[in-house]
Amino acid sequence: MTTQTTAPPATRAVSFDQVTKSYGDVRAVDTLTLDLHPGETVALLGPNGAGKSSTLDLLLGLRRPDSGTVRVFGTSPREAITAGRVGAMLQSGGLMDEVTVRELVRLACELHPRPHRVNDVLAHAGITQLADRKVNKLSGGQEQRVRFALATAGANDLIVLDEPTTGMDVSVRHAFWATMREQADQGRTVLFATHYLEEADAIADRVLVLHRGRLIADGTAAEIKAKAGARKVSFDLPELDAALAGRLRALPFLTAVDISGHTVRLQSTDADATVHALYGLGLHPRNLEVTGLGLEQAFVAITAAEEARKEAGTC
Numbered sequence: 001m002t003t004q005t006t007a008p009p010a011t012r013a014v015s016f017d018q019v020t021k022s023y024g025d026v027r028a029v030d031t032l033t034l035d036l037h038p039g040e041t042v043a044l045l046g047p048n049g050a051g052k053s054s055t056l057d058l059l060l061g062l063r064r065p066d067s068g069t070v071r072v073f074g075t076s077p078r079e080a081i082t083a084g085r086v087g088a089m090l091q092s093g094g095l096m097d098e099v100t101v102r103e104l105v106r107l108a109c110e111l112h113p114r115p116h117r118v119n120d121v122l123a124h125a126g127i128t129q130l131a132d133r134k135v136n137k138l139s140g141g142q143e144q145r146v147r148f149a150l151a152t153a154g155a156n157d158l159i160v161l162d163e164p165t166t167g168m169d170v171s172v173r174h175a176f177w178a179t180m181r182e183q184a185d186q187g188r189t190v191l192f193a194t195h196y197l198e199e200a201d202a203i204a205d206r207v208l209v210l211h212r213g214r215l216i217a218d219g220t221a222a223e224i225k226a227k228a229g230a231r232k233v234s235f236d237l238p239e240l241d242a243a244l245a246g247r248l249r250a251l252p253f254l255t256a257v258d259i260s261g262h263t264v265r266l267q268s269t270d271a272d273a274t275v276h277a278l279y280g281l282g283l284h285p286r287n288l289e290v291t292g293l294g295l296e297q298a299f300v301a302i303t304a305a306e307e308a309r310k311e312a313g314t315c
């Protein structure tokens, strides 16, 4: 049974309603309910096997849910794709071998219901100079750019990218994300799965964290960092020996300790109390800094907490 949405479909680019997908005993996507809106740039994060690719496959109609519904612009994924509203860049899938980059991009443009001009697509993906190369003679990063060109061969309203920048060097990565930002600024929805958390932090205006097929966090990068509830405390101690290191490790509220040379980096769920106890040891730390967690550390903290919660629940 499906639940009818109350908002008009045009306000939602993507809508997952109680979607579940299993492979045998493995529940890859677990009662996922989620709306994406036009113009959002959304990062999909999660440890290996969390269900990111499965979610994207369901969104693109490459797999059917066992239960629940997936809607794309108010229609089935297949209808949205046929209407030329969705462009996708997936991890796998070979490119045709014996054709040039230009021929392949031209084919993608010809197949698209709302195509862009071939030269524009090549230029946008930064592959004009590769246009006459055979596709099977490209490096991994160049191949990624060709995949990106194929995903943007027409005027899509939703662009879905599965780990798009794998293999790209730093400058290409920057150019790639600048292009993606332009797409979002024009009102398109961009959804990308990534393991590069700094990319998610810099690019996405919304971050989704999946864990064992369930959505465990959904918000801006700042909100996700706040949700982790921990902060970093770092300082230098000129005379730091093993005995003192032991006392530092015993400070209250610590969730992580890293001592390297004279520099101490702590992670604490109550930084004020930790710093208070630090001074209580009679020490004189230098360069003391208390900062929020980076998205990467927040991600690790949130997924570890979820793992612990699951473990406790299954005992």
Ligand SMILES: Nc1ncnc2c1ncn2[C@@H]1O[C@H](COP(=O)(O)OP(=O)(O)OP(=O)(O)O)[C@@H](O)[C@H]1O
Pocket: 023, 024, 026, 027, 028, 046, 047, 048, 049, 050, 051, 052, 053, 054, 055
């Ligand atoms: N075709 C399949 N047959 C059986 N199990 C599968 C299949 N595809 C995925 N799985 C399993 O479903 C779970 C989710 O996999 P999925 O590829 O969606 O995760 P992911 O978050 O994209 O992982 P990664 O970051 O490693 O790419 C994993 O446990 C995986 O082993």
